Amino acid sequence: MSLKKHSGSLELGECTRNPGYRDVDGDGSAAETIGDHPGEKRDSTSVKLDSEAAEEYTQLRPYAGMPKEVLLLYSSQARYRVPREILFWLTVACTLALVALTIAVIALSPRCLSWWQSSPVYQIYPRSFKDSDGDGVGDLKGIQEQLDHFQYLNIKSVWISPFYRSPMKDFGYDVEDFRAIDPLFGTMQDFEDLLAEMHNKGLKLIMDFIPNHTSDRHRWFNLSRLRDPHYEDYYVWTDCNATTPRPNNWVSVFGNSSWTYDEVRGQCYLHQFLKEQPDLNFRNPHVRQEMIDIIHFWLGKGVDGFRMDAVKHILEAAHLRDEPQVDPNKPPELVTSEWDLHHDYTTSQLGLHDLLREWRAEMDIYSREPGRYRFMVTESYDYHEVDKTMMYYSTPLVKESDFPFNFYLLDLPQNTSGLWVQHLVHLWMANMPKGQWANWVVGNHDKPRIASSSGHTYIRVINMLLLTLPGTPTTYYGEEIGMENINVTDSQIQDPRSPMQWSDDMNAGFNNKTNITWLPVHPDYRTVNVEVENSFSMVQFGRNIWPELACIIPL
Numbered sequence: 001m002s003l004k005k006h007s008g009s010l011e012l013g014e015c016t017r018n019p020g021y022r023d024v025d026g027d028g029s030a031a032e033t034i035g036d037h038p039g040e041k042r043d044s045t046s047v048k049l050d051s052e053a054a055e056e057y058t059q060l061r062p063y064a065g066m067p068k069e070v071l072l073l074y075s076s077q078a079r080y081r082v083p084r085e086i087l088f089w090l091t092v093a094c095t096l097a098l099v100a101l102t103i104a105v106i107a108l109s110p111r112c113l114s115w116w117q118s119s120p121v122y123q124i125y126p127r128s129f130k131d132s133d134g135d136g137v138g139d140l141k142g143i144q145e146q147l148d149h150f151q152y153l154n155i156k157s158v159w160i161s162p163f164y165r166s167p168m169k170d171f172g173y174d175v176e177d178f179r180a181i182d183p184l185f186g187t188m189q190d191f192e193d194l195l196a197e198m199h200n201k202g203l204k205l206i207m208d209f210i211p212n213h214t215s216d217r218h219r220w221f222n223l224s225r226l227r228d229p230h231y232e233d234y235y236v237w238t239d240c241n242a243t244t245p246r247p248n249n250w251v252s253v254f255g256n257s258s259w260t261y262d263e264v265r266g267q268c269y270l271h272q273f274l275k276e277q278p279d280l281n282f283r284n285p286h287v288r289q290e291m292i293d294i295i296h297f298w299l300g301k302g303v304d305g306f307r308m309d310a311v312k313h314i315l316e317a318a319h320l321r322d323e324p325q326v327d328p329n330k331p332p333e334l335v336t337s338e339w340d341l342h343h344d345y346t347t348s349q350l351g352l353h354d355l356l357r358e359w360r361a362e363m364d365i366y367s368r369e370p371g372r373y374r375f376m377v378t379e380s381y382d383y384h385e386v387d388k389t390m391m392y393y394s395t396p397l398v399k400e401s402d403f404p405f406n407f408y409l410l411d412l413p414q415n416t417s418g419l420w421v422q423h424l425v426h427l428w429m430a431n432m433p434k435g436q437w438a439n440w441v442v443g444n445h446d447k448p449r450i451a452s453s454s455g456h457t458y459i460r461v462i463n464m465l466l467l468t469l470p471g472t473p474t475t476y477y478g479e480e481i482g483m484e485n486i487n488v489t490d491s492q493i494q495d496p497r498s499p500m501q502w503s504d505d506m507n508a509g510f511n512n513k514t515n516i517t518w519l520p521v522h523p524d525y526r527t528v529n530v531e532v533e534n535s536f537s538m539v540q541f542g543r544n545i546w547p548e549l550a551c552i553i554p555l
């Protein structure tokens with residue numbers, strides 16, 4: 001081996017030795033050090049280089065101090081190599097074991113429940129909950145006055161039925177302006193105050209999102225019937241005969257043809273509900289964008305979730321062909337009810353789930369802060385087409401609804417035997433996709449109250465069933481005290497929407513300023529009211545079971 005010095009650099013010959021290295025293995029080959037005479041041994045501290053040489057020596061890169069050949073020579077010796085390899089494989093094994101352990105802990109530990117899983121959902125019908133200004137109709141300020149009721153009941157999630165500006169042909173499900181509060185219920189300031197107060201009290205607010213239709217008083221509809229180029233296709237229009245406006249046999253959920261002739265535009269428009277609720281055309285990208293903007297508007301205000309209304313109706317087949325009759329022999333002119341047709345072209349159309357998934361993704365944008373998950377529940381009555389309902393859960397990789405409403409317990413009144421209950425519970429549990437979250441509904445503004453449909457005796461047991469089944473229970477205002485339907489005239493709304501019974505005061509405490517209420521108070525309010533229910537002592541049989549059972553989270 002030789003080390004030649006040229007101007008400004010050191011050059012390694014075929015074999016270079018570290019000047020400070022001493023061969024202790026005794027093969028003699030490394031015993032000579034640079035500049036040493038054979039046989040003379042020096043340690044590294046004794047190597048003296050003049051300053052010029054020292055500077056040049058630093059240019060030996062990257063193995064300054066120990067030349068590469070020496071390093072390789074010794075690093076391949078068994079006493080270095082074996083421990084090194086053992087340490088290497090030990091590190092690999094430990095890392096893999098740690099990763100496996102972490103995965104196992106995550107997989108096996110109980111999931112942290114989100115807010116929509118750990119409390120029942122309580123539905124408020126705002127017209128009927130609490131009237132703060134004495135005009136006979138409930139309002140947002142009234143809801144705010146009564147927030148302690150939820151704290152008493154141990155309820156954290158409150159769904160408030162529509163309070164958008166509306167001509168109220170379908171009591172708020174006919175929206176005139178998706179960004180405004182109807183004056184009947186208050187102002188935007190009242191809404192913001194209510195939401196802030198709910199959040200202060202640890203309550204979550206879910207509101208209705210009504211994508212299928214608007215009111216015929218919505219600005220979009222007026223522009224559409226005038227054929228404004230931008231809005232022309234915002235709704236589903238087709239040519240039809242003005243005197244017999246039935247371009248096909250489709251029928252509305254509320255009965256009769258789902259087409260109405262519009263004189264302004266000279267065409268028919270589709271409405272799957274009232275004629276005052278024209279269906280939006282979701283094949284128009286502008287309409288899709290409008291609805292996304294509305295989702296952002298309310299999420300930006302801080303609402304915690306949406307109950308998506310009538311989702312299966314959102315899309316219709318573009319070909320507008322007749323739907324098959326359930327009874328093919330029925331004369332076509334007698335086909336007037338939704339039960340007369342198989343809704344192959346007006347419900348659950350291809351593309352529906354893509355829309356819902358897109359909305360879910362928009363909601364996820366607002367769900368990233370801790371504790372601010374935005375919840376989505378879909379409303380679709382698929383009756384016993386259970387597969388269609390389960391589709392709203394989507395797949396483990398693609399999110400959609402957190403759960404679709406489970407309406408099967410609404411069939412309880414048909415038969416209150418244990419076997420029937422078991423059948424209805426099983427229907428959901430056996431069909432729900434693995435890993436998803438169940439839910440149970442026993443009442444809403446469209447269905448009779450438990451006490452009226454199943455009988456007074458069943459109120460407590462049905463409430464108990466609701467609160468102890470695995471999953472999220474949904475209850476309707478007044479069910480916690482066993483309110484009943486009222487007897488109303490044909491001209492009044494038939495569904496269970498009478499004023500909440502708070503006490504045995506005037507108008508059951510719904511309001512105390514006037515004697516008017518938009519629907520009559522049920523005459524049983526003197527004994528069936530919140531004050532009476534809450535005043536039972538712990539030891540009295542029949543005490544309201546809600547507060548205790550609402551704390552249970554059955555998994």
Ligand code: NOJ
Pocket residue numbers: 170173210273309310379445446
């Ligand atoms: C379902 C609502 O619950 C019902 O009250 C309403 O009439 C329809 N959707 C139409 O929006």
